[in-house]
Amino acid sequence: MATETANPAAISVAIVGLGIAGATTALGLLSRGLSVKIYERAAGVHEIGAGIGMSPNAERAMLALDPRIHAAFRRIATPNTEDWFQYVDGYHDAGHGDGEAPLFKMYLGTRGFEGCRRADLLDELAKLLPDGCAVFNKELVQIDEATSGQKPMLKFADGTSVEADVVLGCDGIRSRVRRHVLGEENPAAVPGYTHKFAFRGLVPTAKARTRLTEDKCTTRYMHLGQDGHVLTFPVAMGAMINVVAFVTDRGAWPGGDKMTLPATKAEAARCFADFGPVVRTVIDLLDDKLDKWAIFDTFDHPAGTYVSPAGTTCLIGDAAHASSPHHGAGAGCAIEDALALATALEEAQAAAAAADGKEKRQVLRAALAAYDAVRLERTHWLVESSRFTGELYEWQVPECGRDPVKCLREAEARCHQVWDYDVGEMVDITRRLFAARLHRGVVLAIN
Ligand SMILES: Cc1cc2nc3c(=O)[nH]c(=O)nc-3n(C[C@H](O)[C@H](O)[C@H](O)COP(=O)(O)OP(=O)(O)OC[C@H]3O[C@@H](n4cnc5c(N)ncnc54)[C@H](O)[C@@H]3O)c2cc1C
Structure with missing residues (x-):
């Protein structure tokens, strides 16, 4: 069994899965001085052969998490020739230049919502990880997590195991960690x-x-x-x-x-x-x-919480709130998650150091509770709105049908709710929630 860190106040973080959520969370934590290991079941860095777009909120979260993440995306971000997202009637020809009727368009901002190849993005992020930070061929099969005392233990398919202070499930839509956090029999455990x-x-x-x-x-x-x-x-x-x-x-x-x-x-x-x-x-x-x-x-059965009952394991990205892709924002919201969690764990690290590591478990519980509180509502909304938007784009919403004015009104309001999210405010709220949760935890412990 592997163990880590001699300093009792240092927080060790085990991340399960090296996708966009795992990579960005790791980089955000490392840049805040935490000790991180990523356990990935594949033999190396891998992504599917497809593209991905990054909405403006995602770019702001990247900048706040670690400017190197944003620079990595910018190196490969492909400009659109227009700063407008064009919506056209693909079904009925209407004599427009190339046979399509323009319906409406949405302003994306200067160089907003640009795309890249997924594999290029993950490669750029992986290059920023220190040597040895990611361990491959490690398929998580079980987490043992006691409600008090011991650290959570991760068990892998190859028979090895490792302990860490916190486990972060970044293992995607078919998450093993989600089943652990929510319970195998919980309908919310699977998408x-x-x-x-x-x-x-x-x-x-x-x-x-x-x-x-x-x-x-x-x-x-x-x-x-x-x-x-x-x-x-x-x-x-x-x-x-x-x-x-x-x-x-x-x-x-x-x-x-x-x-x-x-x-x-x-x-x-x-x-x-x-x-x-x-x-x-x-x-x-x-x-x-x-x-x-x-x-x-995860629309039919959203998770009521992203944190395990023991309070030391939590879910990020698709493992937490897998969404249909109609807002093009699942990965972007995973990066927002990463920022909230990195903020909470940085606060936890400082609080643990101030108490010489004695309060570590309490501060970790407070950090994950703060993360949960700041992310649940936004991410539940994303899943719901993304479903709605998919129906809107297929003329299945009875109140809008194929009326371009009504469709634009809905699409624009919802897209801007994704794009205009104030990540700076999220960081401030996370800090305040952490302080409040920690204070409450200490009071409860004394009583
Ligand atoms: C068609 C489509 C288009 C999309 N377009 C966009 C878009 O334009 N913009 C956007 O922001 N989002 C988009 N999304 C959403 C986006 O792809 C996801 O939200 C994002 O990739 C999720 O990243 P993740 O790191 O959470 O999960 P994943 O990318 O699934 O990564 C999970 C990682 O965990 C590993 N893993 C799994 N199980 C284990 C285990 N037991 N042990 C160890 N490792 C494990 C996997 O091998 C993988 O490497 C789209 C989604 C779809 C389906």
């Missing part, structure tokens, strides 16, 4: 199918240019339609276009626990056969062999 799936692919821009307008190749577009919608945006410094083609599926997901199933371009083409020529061309540019991705989320 549910949103009755949408998506075909995803990266199309070389040079290939797309032969069949699409320049504008389509270089800026962010949402093609709305009945029971389906298609998002496109440039990534890889303009060398590729990220395509995500969503389809409503009234049945059950046939893949069971598997999040992806093999598919073909012919199947995708059938799903979008009634759409206009631009959407059909976008689909035709995809590879012949594709994957289709089930869209799961």
Whole structure:
């Protein structure tokens, strides 16, 4: 069994999972002087071959967490040629230049909401981690966590185990840590199918240019339609276009626990056969062999808390609040989580040092409780609003239908609630909540 840290006041943090949540949380904690190890089940740094966009709130959270994270994203962020997110009618041709009717557009700010390849982002983040910080081929299978005294112990599939003061579950949508925190029998322990799936692919821009307008190749577009919608945006410094083609599926997901199933371009083409020529061309540019991705989320059974009953394990990112991707903000909210948690644990580290490590367990409980309190409402809302937005983009919201004015009103209000989030205020509130929780914990302990 591995152990750590001789200094009794030092807080050791074990992070399960090296995705965007794990990497950014680790960097935020390291830059605040905490001791961190990441345990990742894969053999190395890995991400899927697709794109990701970072909304303005995500960029502000990166800056506050560790400016090197923001610089890493900026190195690979691909500019849109316009600062506007274009929404078009992808279903009915209406004689617009390339056969689409523009519906509305939303201002993104200067160089706002830019995309990149996921793998490029994770590689850039992993480069910032010190040697030995991440350990690979470590699949967490169990956490033993007592309500008093001992540190939580992580057990891995290879038979090894390790102790840490705090365990952070950054292990994604099928989180093992979530099942531990919420209980195996809890319906909230596993995500549910949103009755949408998506075909995803990266199309070389040079290939797309032969069949699409320049504008389509270089800026962010949402093609709305009945029971389906298609998002496109440039990534890889303009060398590729990220395509995500969503389809409503009234049945059950046939893949069971598997999040992806093999598919073909012919199947995708059938799903979008009634759409206009631009959407059909976008689909035709995809590879012949594709994957289709089930869209799961935590809407049906949200977690009532992200912290274990023992108070020393908590959930971050998709493990906490897996969301459908219609706000393009799941990873961004994971980075907000990372900032809140890094703030709370930095406060905890200072409080533990002031008490020579004697109050460590209490300060950790106060830190995770503060994190929980500051993140629950926002992240529950994100999951709910993202579902709603997916329905809005597929003309399934009865009050809005396909009326562009009503759709814009809803989309704009909701997007700005994501984008305009005040991460500085979140940090201040986290500090205040930590102080209040710690004080209450001490009072309770004395009584
Ligand atoms: C189609 C689609 C488009 C999206 N687009 C956007 C977007 O544009 N912008 C945005 O902000 N978000 C977007 N999202 C959401 C975003 O992808 C996720 O919110 C984000 O990737 C979650 O990161 P994570 O680190 O929490 O989880 P993950 O990326 O899933 O990482 C979890 C890590 O934990 C590891 N792991 C799992 N189990 C174990 C275990 N037992 N032991 C050890 N390691 C383990 C995994 O191997 C993995 O490395 C999109 C999602 C989808 C589905």
